[in-house]
Structures are given as structure tokens and as C-alpha cells.
Amino acid sequence: MITLKNISKSYTSRGETVTLFTNLDWLIDQGSFVALMGASGAGKSTLLSLIAGILSPDLGNITLDDTDITTLSRDAMIEYRGQHIAFIFQAFELIPNLTVEENIDLILDISHAPRRYATSEILDKVWLTGKWLRYPTELSGGEQQRVAIARAFVADVPFLLADEPTGNLDEGNASRIMDIIDTLHKETKNTIVMITHDADIASRADMIWKLHGGKLIKK
Ligand SMILES: Nc1ncnc2c1ncn2[C@@H]1O[C@H](COP(=O)(O)OP(=O)(O)O)[C@@H](O)[C@H]1O
Numbered sequence: 001m002i003t004l005k006n007i008s009k010s011y012t013s014r015g016e017t018v019t020l021f022t023n024l025d026w027l028i029d030q031g032s033f034v035a036l037m038g039a040s041g042a043g044k045s046t047l048l049s050l051i052a053g054i055l056s057p058d059l060g061n062i063t064l065d066d067t068d069i070t071t072l073s074r075d076a077m078i079e080y081r082g083q084h085i086a087f088i089f090q091a092f093e094l095i096p097n098l099t100v101e102e103n104i105d106l107i108l109d110i111s112h113a114p115r116r117y118a119t120s121e122i123l124d125k126v127w128l129t130g131k132w133l134r135y136p137t138e139l140s141g142g143e144q145q146r147v148a149i150a151r152a153f154v155a156d157v158p159f160l161l162a163d164e165p166t167g168n169l170d171e172g173n174a175s176r177i178m179d180i181i182d183t184l185h186k187e188t189k190n191t192i193v194m195i196t197h198d199a200d201i202a203s204r205a206d207m208i209w210k211l212h213g214g215k216l217i218k219k
């Protein structure tokens with residue numbers, strides 16, 4: 001479960017303050033798969049960074065299950081994040097000088113989270129059987145994003161935050177990515193928040209929210 005209570009967030013740069021949210025509340029049920037839509041600049045990525053504890057709100061509390069992450073120290077937040085939150089990004093963000101297998105296994109060392117799948121098992125589930133020893137540059141964009149999905153599911157963490165995971169892919173690859181995320185979500189029952197600007201992609205989620213004018217509207 002993810003609970004945002006009374007969240008305010010502004011950015012100040014060059015003496016100018018832009019307020020993205022005031023008094024924002026949001027409740028995401030345990031195990032649900034939520035899509036977050038909204039115009040470019042609406043604050044979607046900022047909202048995801050707040051849930052990840054990468055940014056802190058100016059006011060308000062963010063609770064993941066029973067932990068109010070807004071009370072954690074920087075070091076405690078890093079440890080908490082590793083053990084609880086997985087990420088998928090638009091630009092895949094694989095490490096170029098590591099193989100597929102090393103990219104997936106590295107996250108287990110960094111996160112201190114328990115393993116959920118054997119590496120061979122998760123590679124089968126993302127349809128990359130036999131591609132262990134490839135480097136990211138030896139894979140297509142769709143395959144690279146499937147490695148990123150394997151990395152996001154290999155550790156046993158309850159939350160997945162995805163920022164435009166299909167944004168760099170064509171329709172066919174995007175659809176395959178969503179099939180895999182859907183299957184793994186049903187299997188692991190993790191809680192997913194996925195940003196997308198694509199209505200077809202959003203329709204794969206259990207629920208669609210739109211961020212507009214600093215407010216969240218349920219679609
Ligand atoms: N670090 C920052 N400093 C100042 N302004 C920022 C910063 N990050 C984002 N913004 C501004 O906040 C707004 C929302 O950004 P973002 O959360 O990335 O929106 P979205 O993901 O919906 O496109 C934008 O106007 C952006 O320019």
C-alpha cells in the first residue's frame with residue numbers, strides 16, 4: 001500500500017518558485033497496478049521520485065506499507081529503497097560493460113533484497129532464454145527493456161515504479177513489454193505505479209489516474 005497525505009512540492013530555480021502540488025492525497029492499494037497519465041510537465045516523474053524517496057516533499061507524509069519514508073534519514077532511505085522498490089526507466093539504463101546476467105545479478109548485491117527468481121528463470125520469463133552473455137549493445141531496444149524488467153523482478157521487493165517503460169519502443173515491442181509486466185505482476189502481486197502518456201498502455205493497468213493542475217483525477 002502507498003499512501004500520500006497532504007503532499008506539497010515546489011521547485012525553486014533562479015529565484016523562481018514553481019508549485020507542482022499542494023495538499024495532494026493518494027492511496028494505492030496493496031498489489032494493485034496503477035497507471036499515471038498527464039501532460040508533459042504535470043509533475044508525474046516528480047511524484048514517482050517522491051514515492052521512491054529520491055525527492056522529499058515540502059510538506060506531508062508518504063507511507064509505504066507501514067513505513068513513513070518521510071521520517072527516514074538519507075542512509076536509511078537508501079537501504080529501505082533497495083529492499084522495497086524496483087524501477088524501470090524509459091531509457092532502459094542498463095550498465096553497458098556488464099553482460100545481461102551481470103546486469104540482473106548486480107541489483108541483488110546493491111539492493112540487499114532477497115532473490116525472487118533464479119537468473120535463468122527470470123530470463124525465460126522475459127523471453128531472453130540463452131542471452132545471458134550478451135552485452136546491452138548486442139540487444140535490440142525491446143530486448144534491452146526486457147533485461148530491465150528481469151532486473152526489476154529478480155529481487156523480492158514489493159513495489160515497482162516505472163517511468164514511461166514503453167516510451168522508447170514501437171507498438172509491437174511496447175505491447176510485448178506490457179504482456180510480460182502483466183504476467184509477472186499477477187505472479188508476484190507487487191504494487192506497480194507506471195507513468196505513461198499512451199492510453200492503450202495505460203489500459204493494461206487496473207486503474208488509471210490523471211495528474212492535472214496539481215490534482216489527481218481517477219479515470
Ligand atoms: N530539479 C528541478 N528543478 C526545477 N524544476 C524542476 C525540476 N525537476 C522538474 N522540474 C519542473 O517541474 C515540472 C514537472 O516536472 P516532471 O515531474 O518531470 O513532469 P512530468 O514527468 O509530468 O513531465 C516541470 O515544469 C519541470 O520543469
Ligand SMILES: [Mg+2]
Nearest residue numbers: 044045046163
Ligand atoms: Mg516525466
